[in-house]
Amino acid sequence: MAFKYKLLKAIDVAGLQVFDPVVRLCYGEEPKLQLRRIGLFIVIPLLTLAAFVALWAYVGPRHKTKAGEVPSPAVVLQAGQDTWRFDAWEDTKAADYKRAGQDREQALAAVNARIEELEPQAEQAAAQLAEVEDAYRTQLMEQVKPLYDEYRQMRVDFRDESQRREAELEDRAAHLSGSVAEREAFLDALREHRQWEEGEKAELAAFKDQIGEIEDAKAPELEAARAQSNDLGQELQYLRKRRDQLTSDNLSLKLADAEQRLEQREQAFLQASSGEEALSLANQILAEEAAMERIETSTYAKPWTLPDQIMRSILCVFTGFVLASIIAIPIGILCGLNRVFMAAMTPLISLFKPVSPIVWLPIVFIIVGGFIPEPSDSALLDFFNAIPVLGAYDVNPAFLSSAITVALCSLWPTLVNTALGVAAIDKDHINVARVLRLGFWSRLVKIVVPSALPLIFAGLRISLGVGWMVLIAAELLSSSEGIGKFVWDMFNNGSSQTFAQMFVVVFVVGLIGLLLDRIMIVFQRLVSFDGAPTAL
Amino acid sequence: MAFLELDHVSLGFGPPNDRTEVLKDVNLQVQENEFVAIIGFSGSGKSTLVSLLAGLQQPEKGCVRMHGQPVTEPGPERGIMFQNYSLLPWLSVHGNIELAVKQVFPRYSRAERKAHVERYIEMVNLTPAADKKPSELSGGMRQRVSLARTLAMQPEVILLDEPLSALDALTRANLQDEIVRIWGEDRRTVVMITNDVDEALLMADRVVPLTMGPEATLADAFTIDLPRPRDRTLSNSDPDFKHLRNRITQYLIGLNEEAKALRVDERKEMPDVRPVDFYATRRTSFWERLRNNDTDAA
Numbered sequence: 001m002a003f004k005y006k007l008l009k010a011i012d013v014a015g016l017q018v019f020d021p022v023v024r025l026c027y028g029e030e031p032k033l034q035l036r037r038i039g040l041f042i043v044i045p046l047l048t049l050a051a052f053v054a055l056w057a058y059v060g061p062r063h064k065t066k067a068g069e070v071p072s073p074a075v076v077l078q079a080g081q082d083t084w085r086f087d088a089w090e091d092t093k094a095a096d097y098k099r100a101g102q103d104r105e106q107a108l109a110a111v112n113a114r115i116e117e118l119e120p121q122a123e124q125a126a127a128q129l130a131e132v133e134d135a136y137r138t139q140l141m142e143q144v145k146p147l148y149d150e151y152r153q154m155r156v157d158f159r160d161e162s163q164r165r166e167a168e169l170e171d172r173a174a175h176l177s178g179s180v181a182e183r184e185a186f187l188d189a190l191r192e193h194r195q196w197e198e199g200e201k202a203e204l205a206a207f208k209d210q211i212g213e214i215e216d217a218k219a220p221e222l223e224a225a226r227a228q229s230n231d232l233g234q235e236l237q238y239l240r241k242r243r244d245q246l247t248s249d250n251l252s253l254k255l256a257d258a259e260q261r262l263e264q265r266e267q268a269f270l271q272a273s274s275g276e277e278a279l280s281l282a283n284q285i286l287a288e289e290a291a292m293e294r295i296e297t298s299t300y301a302k303p304w305t306l307p308d309q310i311m312r313s314i315l316c317v318f319t320g321f322v323l324a325s326i327i328a329i330p331i332g333i334l335c336g337l338n339r340v341f342m343a344a345m346t347p348l349i350s351l352f353k354p355v356s357p358i359v360w361l362p363i364v365f366i367i368v369g370g371f372i373p374e375p376s377d378s379a380l381l382d383f384f385n386a387i388p389v390l391g392a393y394d395v396n397p398a399f400l401s402s403a404i405t406v407a408l409c410s411l412w413p414t415l416v417n418t419a420l421g422v423a424a425i426d427k428d429h430i431n432v433a434r435v436l437r438l439g440f441w442s443r444l445v446k447i448v449v450p451s452a453l454p455l456i457f458a459g460l461r462i463s464l465g466v467g468w469m470v471l472i473a474a475e476l477l478s479s480s481e482g483i484g485k486f487v488w489d490m491f492n493n494g495s496s497q498t499f500a501q502m503f504v505v506v507f508v509v510g511l512i513g514l515l516l517d518r519i520m521i522v523f524q525r526l527v528s529f530d531g532a533p534t535a536l
Numbered sequence: 537m538a539f540l541e542l543d544h545v546s547l548g549f550g551p552p553n554d555r556t557e558v559l560k561d562v563n564l565q566v567q568e569n570e571f572v573a574i575i576g577f578s579g580s581g582k583s584t585l586v587s588l589l590a591g592l593q594q595p596e597k598g599c600v601r602m603h604g605q606p607v608t609e610p611g612p613e614r615g616i617m618f619q620n621y622s623l624l625p626w627l628s629v630h631g632n633i634e635l636a637v638k639q640v641f642p643r644y645s646r647a648e649r650k651a652h653v654e655r656y657i658e659m660v661n662l663t664p665a666a667d668k669k670p671s672e673l674s675g676g677m678r679q680r681v682s683l684a685r686t687l688a689m690q691p692e693v694i695l696l697d698e699p700l701s702a703l704d705a706l707t708r709a710n711l712q713d714e715i716v717r718i719w720g721e722d723r724r725t726v727v728m729i730t731n732d733v734d735e736a737l738l739m740a741d742r743v744v745p746l747t748m749g750p751e752a753t754l755a756d757a758f759t760i761d762l763p764r765p766r767d768r769t770l771s772n773s774d775p776d777f778k779h780l781r782n783r784i785t786q787y788l789i790g791l792n793e794e795a796k797a798l799r800v801d802e803r804k805e806m807p808d809v810r811p812v813d814f815y816a817t818r819r820t821s822f823w824e825r826l827r828n829n830d831t832d833a834a
């Protein structure tokens with residue numbers, strides 16, 4: 001029983017009240033009520049989601065664009081899987097690069113075995129694809145040829161009839177008398193002819209479109225064959241690259257090579273007879289040693305993949321968020337404590353609060369650039385790159401500009417809420433501080449800040465949400481590796497594959513935003529002391 | 537020279553066009569180690585009086601003095617227990633008391649402080665609830681936390697604003713004894729607000745009534761010279777006790793009636809005229825006609 005209430009409490013604190021009725025139902029508490037609540041809080045939202053997906057699946061593919069039709073849910077799911085598979089493959093390659101000794105040999109054997117297994121399959125798939133393509137083409141020809149013949153015949157008929165009519169009109173024009181009625185009748189006849197001509201042309205065009213549609217129609221078996229052949233081709237290519245990383249490009253092999261060369265030079269140096277030769281060989285030894293050092297620290301050049309970019313975006317938003325909090329909370333506290341300071345700050349706050357990230361970013365970019373004249377040799381960048389997790393994601397000026405833009409746009413809710421929370425402190429609590437004669441700092445730390453904490457956290461939560469929205473735009477503008485850059489690259493690529501990946505990003509961004517909000521809700525609940533529920 | 541005194545103190549609230557003069561010309565002398573109970577009606581200004589003594593508010597006229605020095609700011613030597621408890625909602629029971637203890641006894645080691653806090657939590661019987669937040673406590677429990685916090689500060693002067701009003705009879709009796717014990721053993725000075733005459737009689741050396749507001753002032757004190765320790769079981773039989781209780785109660789009833797009378801007097805006298813009946817021809821109801829007949833006959 002105690003466990004049940006602990007569980008319910010944990011669910012409540014984590015902001016997962018949706019599952020409250022499920023737990024209660026499992027314990028058999030008021031099943032009817034719980035079922036009704038499950039219906040309301042779980043079934044209805046799921047139904048809405050299902051309806052949305054169905055609508056999307058129906059409407060999306062019906063809209064044609066330059067980058068192919070709007071992808072259906074299934075295509076987007078596939079694109080998401082592909083994106084993550086690409087990341088996993090790159091990670092494997094990076095690991096292969098570092099493999100040495102027996103480990104490397106085992107991996108190589110496995111890769112080779114798999115290649116041998118796949119190669120015939122791939123050949124077979126390619127052959128089958130050619131076959132299916134041929135069959136499809138002949139079948140299409142059979143279907144389309146009579147239509148084309150008909151179309152050609154229609155055009156010929158149209159041309160003949162048109163020529164005939166025009167000759168007739170010419171003839172009539174040549175024999176026009178002076179009668180007004182006759183001339184009017186001729187005009188009408190010409191007008192009628194033109195209308196007929198246009199109608200016929202439209203009909204021809206429609207017919208042609210119909211043929212085009214038949215030609216463009218997707219043939220499921222052809223698509224399937226193509227997809228299978230593609231998949232196998234991709235995997236084979238990946239395996240061959242792995243083989244390279246395990247053999248010719250492999251770190252341990254390169255090192256062994258270099259070591260061998262070094263040893264040769266050293267041997268030669270020991271036996272060198274003339275001073276000239278000795279000097280030359282000594283120089284070579286130094287060069288080899290330097291080369292070895294370079295090889296030792298080298299890593300596989302992994303391209304940016306979406307999961308890495310997501311991580312970088314999250315780190316960027318947190319950097320900006322921390323920066324915003326460091327600025328906003330103290331200023332907010334000062335505003336709340338001191339009316340004069342509040343009056344002084346109000347115009348600045350009101351002026352800068354509505355400025356859009358699109359305006360901040362270029363300015364910040366230039367200013368940050370001023371602090372970092374040489375990215376390869378900057379104390380500021382070195383400082384950030386020395387931070388454990390952050391350093392792995394290559395902090396550069398674009399990253400800092402994005403983070404600062406996030407901070408500039410997201411500090412306002414925290415600032416305003418903090419000021420409000422501090423200003424609205426209960427007079428009774430101040431009286432307690434006065435009776436105890438708390439000094440300024442104890443009063444701040446023990447009374448003012450704790451009492452303002454729920455509002456401060458409400459502000460932080462809004463700030464993080466704003467920051468996350470701003471970040472994507474900032475990354476897109478500053479080309480800072482991250483989700484925004486990914487979207488921009490996909491947009492510029494303009495294929496149907498990349499179009500689907502942009503949809504993947506929609507869900508990724510949404511889910512991460514949701515997660516960040518949930519985390520903040522948990523914090524907000526932990527600091528709230530009045531037991532009032534936090535708005536969702 | 538009195539230990540703690542109010543010297544012709546007046547205080548009002550509000551802007552000049554909408555003022556309530558709460559206290560007017562209040563005089564009070566509290567001797568060292570005296571136990572004074574102030575008794576009065578709701579809204580008459582008792583809490584205002586206590587916050588003047590604590591130094592949380594400054595009088596507009598007159599002076600509040602302790603040891604002959606004007607009181608200009610609050611301090612822990614005049615520990616006040618607020619009527620609305622004023623507990624810090626983000627701290628547990630233990631935390632609330634600890635905050636005060638830490639400030640008043642900065643030299644205590646961690647263990648000493650813990651023991652001190654726990655002693656006072658034990659005194660008000662809240663040990664099982666020591667780790668709860670105020671929002672998880674009942675009204676009476678909160679009142680006891682507030683009392684424990686004030687007593688744990690071990691102030692020279694203990695100012696209690698209706699400290700036991702929300703408690704059941706038994707807890708109340710225990711805590712009354714406890715307060716009297718602390719007052720007696722540690723030689724403190726206590727000013728306690730109460731609206732319970734029996735409580736005042738059982739605990740105080742002197743009971744001072746506050747007259748009905750606005751412009752409330754302290755009336756003549758009743759000196760309670762009953763021997764201590766006072767036995768509450770005797771309160772219904774002891775003639776001295778009964779006599780004092782009657783006098784104070786009568787006095788308070790008198791105050792109340794006086795206040796009512798004052799208010800009646802304040803009302804503008806209306807000329808005693810009956811409205812002219814413009815609708816003489818209108819059909820009057822049975823009861824109306826009856827009433828008219830009545831007054832006509834009179």
Ligand SMILES: Nc1ncnc2c1ncn2[C@@H]1O[C@H](COP(=O)(O)OP(=O)(O)OP(=O)(O)O)[C@@H](O)[C@H]1O
Pocket residue numbers: 549550556558576577578579580581582583584585619749
């Ligand atoms: N800050 C304030 N501003 C305006 N009026 C106030 C203020 N504080 C108290 N008053 C007024 O002063 C009068 C006395 O208030 P006070 O709280 O001292 O009453 P009280 O005797 O303690 O009543 P109770 O027994 O109900 O606690 C009331 O009429 C109240 O309206």
Ligand SMILES: [Mg+2]
Pocket residue numbers: 582583584619697
């Ligand atoms: Mg009061």
